[in-house]
Amino acid sequence: MLRIAEAARHLGVHPDTLRAWEKRGLIQPRRDWTGARRYAPEDLDRLRALMFPQKGDPADHPAR
Numbered sequence: 279m280l281r282i283a284e285a286a287r288h289l290g291v292h293p294d295t296l297r298a299w300e301k302r303g304l305i306q307p308r309r310d311w312t313g314a315r316r317y318a319p320e321d322l323d324r325l326r327a328l329m330f331p332q333k334g335d336p337a338d339h340p341a342r
Contacts, residue, residue, distance in 0.1 A: 279308065279316035288322050289329075304328065 285307075286293040296317075299305050305325050307315035 279310075279318060280322070282307075282315045282317070285315075285317035285322055288319070289326055299325065299329075 280288060282293045282296055286296055289296070296305070296315075300307060300315075305317070305321060307317050310316050
C-alpha cells in the first residue's frame with residue numbers, strides 16, 4: 279500500500295489531484311489506523327487506464 283505522495287508520483291500527478299479524484303468517486307483509498315490514505319498499486323493502475331487511456335501502441339507512432 280502506497281502513501282498519497284508515493285501514489286501521486288506513481289501516476290505523475292500532484293497529491294491534490296488524487297484527493298480531487300477521490301471526491302469525484304474515481305478512487306477510494308483505504309485508511310490506515312492513523313486515518314492516512316493508502317493506495318493499492320492495482321487500484322492506481324486501473325485509475326491510470328481510466329484517466330490516461332493509451333491510443334495505440336507507441337511503436338505505431340513514428341518519432342517527429
